[in-house]
Amino acid sequence: MRLSSIFAIIAVVITGGILLYGVSDFPSFGDPKSPANAAVPGSESVSQYFITKSYKDTKVPNLVTSVLADYRGYDTMFETVVIFAAGMAIFAILGSVGGESQPRVQEEESSFVDGDHSRIIVGTTCRLLVPVIQVFALYVIGHGHYSPGGGFQGGVILAASFIIIALSSDLDAALRRLSEVNYLRLACVGILIYAGFGVLCQVLESNFLDYGVLQPILLTDGPEMARSHSMLGVEIGVAFTVTAIMFAIYANLSSRGTLRDGL
Amino acid sequence: MIITIISAILILLGVVFFFGAALGIVRFPDFYSRTHAAGKGDTLSSFLVILGFAVYQLKDFHSFSHDWPILLVILKLLAVSLFIFMTSPVSTHALMDAGWEDKVKPEIGEGKPNHLNDDSEKF
Numbered sequence: 606m607r608l609s610s611i612f613a614i615i616a617v618v619i620t621g622g623i624l625l626y627g628v629s630d631f632p633s634f635g636d637p638k639s640p641a642n643a644a645v646p647g648s649e650s651v652s653q654y655f656i657t658k659s660y661k662d663t664k665v666p667n668l669v670t671s672v673l674a675d676y677r678g679y680d681t682m683f684e685t686v687v688i689f690a691a692g693m694a695i696f697a698i699l700g701s702v703g704g705e706s707q708p709r710v711q712e713e714e715s716s717f718v719d720g721d722h723s724r725i726i727v728g729t730t731c732r733l734l735v736p737v738i739q740v741f742a743l744y745v746i747g748h749g750h751y752s753p754g755g756g757f758q759g760g761v762i763l764a765a766s767f768i769i770i771a772l773s774s775d776l777d778a779a780l781r782r783l784s785e786v787n788y789l790r791l792a793c794v795g796i797l798i799y800a801g802f803g804v805l806c807q808v809l810e811s812n813f814l815d816y817g818v819l820q821p822i823l824l825t826d827g828p829e830m831a832r833s834h835s836m837l838g839v840e841i842g843v844a845f846t847v848t849a850i851m852f853a854i855y856a857n858l859s860s861r862g863t864l865r866d867g868l
Numbered sequence: 869m870i871i872t873i874i875s876a877i878l879i880l881l882g883v884v885f886f887f888g889a890a891l892g893i894v895r896f897p898d899f900y901s902r903t904h905a906a907g908k909g910d911t912l913s914s915f916l917v918i919l920g921f922a923v924y925q926l927k928d929f930h931s932f933s934h935d936w937p938i939l940l941v942i943l944k945l946l947a948v949s950l951f952i953f954m955t956s957p958v959s960t961h962a963l964m965d966a967g968w969e970d971k972v973k974p975e976i977g978e979g980k981p982n983h984l985n986d987d988s989e990k991f
Contacts, residue, residue, distance in 0.1 A: 727965075730958040734951075 664829045665750045665836060673755070674836040678814040682799050684757075685843050689792055692850035699862025724774070731773035738766040746844045750833065756840035760847025767852045776860055779852070785864060788849040788856075795845030802839055875924035882916030885909050898975035899967050907960030911953060918949040 632639030644650045649657075655672055665671040673681050742762035749755030771779035783791075803814040811818040816835035817828035825831045856864055889909020896902045922945040929935045976982050 727958060727962050730954060734954065737951075 662829060663832045663836070665833050667750050667752065669753075670749050670755055670836060670840075674839050675814075675816065675832055678803075678816075678839065681839075681843070682796075682803070682814070685796055685799055685846050688850050689796055689846055692792060692853050695854050695857050696862075699857050727773050731769050735766045735769055738769070739763060742766065742844075746840055747837065749840050750836065756843025757847055759840075760844035761851055763844065763848040764851030764855070767848075768855045771855065771859070776856060776864065776866065780856065780864060783849075783852055785853075785856075788853050790849075792846050792849035792853070795842045795847075795849065798842030798845065799839050802835055802842075871923060871927050875920040878916050878920030878923060882913040882920060885913035885916065889913060899972050900964060900974045903960055903964050903967070907957055911956040914952050914956070915949045918945050918952075921945055 632641075635642075637643060641651050644653065648654075655668060655676065659668050659671045659676075660666060663671045663675055665675075742759045742765075744759075745754035745762060746756055746759030749759070767779050767783055770782065802816065802819075805822070806815045806818055807813055809818040809822075816832040818831075819835055820828045820831040823831050823834050825834060860866060886909065889905050892905025892909060893902050896905055922942045925938050925942050925945070929938050932939075
C-alpha cells in the first residue's frame with residue numbers, strides 16, 4: 606500500500622468520525638422537543654411558521670419552493686456554487702479548459718440518413734423527442750412555484766436533452782448546440798443571476814436576498830409578489846448553472862476531457 | 869360501474885403482460901430474446917395500465933362544461949403513454965444494436981437454420 610493512500614484513508618476515517626459524532630447530537634426523527642418542531646416561548650415553531658405564513662409572505666403555493674429559494678435562499682445559492690465547483694473540479698482533473706481551440710472539422714449533419722439503418726431510427730426519435738423534452742424542462746423550471754419542480758430538476762432535464770443529442774449522433778453535434786465556451790458562460794451567468802438578485806437587494810438598503818424590497822423594480826403589487834417573481838428569477842439562475850455543469854460533466858467524462866469523439 | 873370494470877380489465881391485462889415480460893427476462897436463453905421480451909411486454913403493458921387509468925378517470929365525468937379538467941388529466945395520461953410508445957421500443961432497439969455491434973452471439977438451437985453469416989462479416 607502506498608503512503609499517499611494511507612494518508613487518504615486517515616483523512617477519510619477522521620472526516621467520517623467527525624460526521625458520525627455530529628449525528629449523535631441530532632434530535633431523533635419526529636421529536637416534538639426538537640428546535641424545528643417545538644414552539645419557542647412567545648412565538649411558534651419554525652415549521653409551524655412556514656406552514657401557516659409562507660403563502661401570506663410570498664404568494665407561492667409550493668411551500669418547498671418558498672423555503673428553498675426565499676427563507677433559505679443563501680443556502681440554495683451555495684448549493685448552486687457547489688454544483689459549479691464540481692464542474693470546475695472535473696475540468697481541473699481532466700484538464701481540457703483552454704486546450705486546443707481550433708475549430709472542429711465540420712461533418713455533414715445528414716451523415717446518418719443513408720447507410721446505417723439503426724441510426725435512422727434512434728436519430729429520428731431523438732430529433733422528435735428533444736424539443737418536447739426541452740419544453741417540458743422549461744415548464745418544470747417555470748412551474749416550480751405551483752408544482753414539484755424548480756431550477757435543479759428542470760436544469761437536469763434540459764441537460765439530459767443535450768446528452769440525448771450527444772448519445773444519438775455524436776458529441777460534436779451536441780457541442781455545436783452548446784459549445785464549450787457557451788456552457789462555461791452559462792454556468793457563470795447562472796450564479797451571477799442568483800447573486801445579482803442578492804446584491805440588488807443590498808443596493809436597495811436591505812439584507813442580501815431579501816427580495817421584498819425589489820417591488821419598485823419588478824413593478825409588482827406588493828412585496829409578496831416581488832418575492833414570488835424573484836424566486837422565479839433565482840430558479841432560472843440555478844437552472845442555467847445546473848444545465849451547463851451537467852452537460853459539461855457528461856461531455857468531459859465521455860471523451861476523457863478532449864471533447865472529441867465521445868462515446 | 870361499467871367504467872370501473874373496463875378499467876380494471878385493462879389494468880389486469882397490463883399486469884398479465886408485465887408478468888410475461890418479467891418471466892421472459894428470467895427464462896429466455898440469450899441477450900436478444902431477453903431484450904425482446906422486456907421491450908415488447910413493457911411497452912404494451914404500460915400502455916394498457918395507463919389506458920386503464922384514463923378510462924377510470926371518466927368515472928366522475930358527467931358534463932363537459934363542468935368536468936373538463938378530467939379531460940386534461942386523460943390527455944396527460946395519453947401523452948405519457950405516447951412517449952412510452954415512442955421511447956421504449958427505440959431504447960430496446962438501441963440496446964440490441966449495441967449488443968450486435970459488440971458481437972454478442974445469439975443462441976441458436978440444434979438443427980435450426982442459422983442466418984447469422986448472411987449479413988456481411990459480422991461474426
